[in-house]
Amino acid sequence: FAALEREDPEIAAVLVDEVGRQRDTLQLIASESFTSPAVLAALGSTLANKYAEGYPGQRYYGGCALVDRAEQLAVERAKDLFAAEHVNVQPHSGASANLAAYAALAEPGDVVLAMGLPHGGHLTHGSKANFSGKWFHPIAYRLEPSTEEIDYDEVRDLALAHRPKMIICGATSYPRLIDFARFREIADEVGAYLLVDAAHFIGLVAGRAVPSPVPHADVITATTHKALRGPRGGMIICRGELARRIDKAVFPFAQGGPMMHAVAAKAVAFREAGTPEFRGYANQTVRNARVLTEGLTAEGMRPVTGGTDTHLAVIDLRDLGVTGREAEARCASAGIALNKNPVPYDPERPAVASGVRIGTPSVTSQGMREGEMRQIAQLIGRVVRDGAGTPAGQAVLREAAAEVSGIVGAFPPYPLETE
Ligand code: PLP
Numbered sequence: 001f002a003a004l005e006r007e008d009p010e011i012a013a014v015l016v017d018e019v020g021r022q023r024d025t026l027q028l029i030a031s032e033s034f035t036s037p038a039v040l041a042a043l044g045s046t047l048a049n050k051y052a053e054g055y056p057g058q059r060y061y062g063g064c065a066l067v068d069r070a071e072q073l074a075v076e077r078a079k080d081l082f083a084a085e086h087v088n089v090q091p092h093s094g095a096s097a098n099l100a101a102y103a104a105l106a107e108p109g110d111v112v113l114a115m116g117l118p119h120g121g122h123l124t125h126g127s128k129a130n131f132s133g134k135w136f137h138p139i140a141y142r143l144e145p146s147t148e149e150i151d152y153d154e155v156r157d158l159a160l161a162h163r164p165k166m167i168i169c170g171a172t173s174y175p176r177l178i179d180f181a182r183f184r185e186i187a188d189e190v191g192a193y194l195l196v197d198a199a200h201f202i203g204l205v206a207g208r209a210v211p212s213p214v215p216h217a218d219v220i221t222a223t224t225h226k227a228l229r230g231p232r233g234g235m236i237i238c239r240g241e242l243a244r245r246i247d248k249a250v251f252p253f254a255q256g257g258p259m260m261h262a263v264a265a266k267a268v269a270f271r272e273a274g275t276p277e278f279r280g281y282a283n284q285t286v287r288n289a290r291v292l293t294e295g296l297t298a299e300g301m302r303p304v305t306g307g308t309d310t311h312l313a314v315i316d317l318r319d320l321g322v323t324g325r326e327a328e329a330r331c332a333s334a335g336i337a338l339n340k341n342p343v344p345y346d347p348e349r350p351a352v353a354s355g356v357r358i359g360t361p362s363v364t365s366q367g368m369r370e371g372e373m374r375q376i377a378q379l380i381g382r383v384v385r386d387g388a389g390t391p392a393g394q395a396v397l398r399e400a401a402a403e404v405s406g407i408v409g410a411f412p413p414y415p416l417e418t419e
Pocket of ligand 1: 031092093094095096098121122124170171172197198199200223233234
């Protein structure tokens with residue numbers, strides 16, 4: 001870091017300020033967590049200098065023997081962790097992993113059945129703004145209006161009517177467990193591939209806090225930087241007979257050279273995810289989400305589906321008369337980072353939204369538990385309800401910010417020497 005400060009004080013200042021932001025404010029973004037210092041060390045290493053197009057033992061560049069070892073370790077550790085037949089650790093991100101999965105399993109123009117974006121699906125599940133909606137023919141399933149859970153009968157009806165080449169389950173803001181066996185049955189009935197996009201919950205699978213999709217899916221795509229606490233990046237798990245197709249779809253179809261520093265950091269994260277400590281973290285993350293959600297309910301906020309089984313909840317704020325955008329801004333003023341989120345059948349535009357999404361991987365990795373979750377729920381209740389632009393509202397936000405400082409001050413995400 002001394003070299004960076006000397007060479008480029010402007011960027012050094014960004015890094016220092018961002019450490020401060022992460023340490024001094026409360027991180028409730030459901031797709032984030034804190035990586036370990038060991039993961040950061042691998043990411044900031046000279047492996048970033050190495051080109052390694054291809055796969056271990058079959059590279060298009062010389063000098064790859066050492067990075068081969070890193071990639072082999074990453075693959076073997078991921079196979080062990082997830083009891084998987086094949087793993088590709090090269091995707092640069094979750095979206096790149098999905099591009100490769102589409103390329104391996106479908107042809108442009110094929111029908112793909114996936115959860116609609118307004119109901120919690122991801123852009124790569126058929127949005128017109130994304131390759132998935134431009135190059136494929138997306139059919140969207142929705143949430144059942146009364147339970148706000150996946151309507152498996154509707155998924156089956158749509159599958160029978162449209163005969164998709166691929167069915168996708170897994171979402172960005174769905175708080176409940178997904179019945180993978182049911183999706184498998186539907187996929188088998190219509191001869192479709194089943195792609196599970198486990199980007200959000202793969203860390204909980206690794207920590208044995210939620211059921212694994214591995215026995216049911218043809219292909220699983222995931223990110224490594226969310227609850228899994230690895231570097232920013234993606235991965236693909238698949239059955240052995242699809243291994244070659246998946247590998248060719250990642251390289252050379254979707255990507256060029258892998259980021260070997262990120263691959264090494266993934267190996268570190270997979271090793272950490274196999275420990276009892278990580279299991280403790282994953283299970284506590286789910287318990288914390290449940291307690292936080294119960295606390296928010298007591299504050300007059302309605303959790304979509306009535307609660308959560310995972311690391312996240314979507315909170316409908318309409319009973320309070322506050323939009324998601326307003327709630328996000330009020331929380332930000334109090335030092336609480338969360339994001340606005342549409343609720344199912346939301347009458348508001350996505351840029352406004354009627355709800356917020358909260359997640360507990362970050363605060364759990366800092367060591368917070370049920371007691372802090374209850375305190376945070378009360379804080380959010382006050383901030384969202386009373387933190388309006390009036391002088392009284394501003395006073396509420398200032399008081400809340402001081403309380404946030406007290407909470408996060410007791411749980412520093414990194415020991416000082418790694419900063
Ligand atoms: N799939 C799902 C379900 C996600 O939630 C996300 C990211 O939020 C992605 C894919 C894309 O991951 P990335 O942002 O790494 O491209």
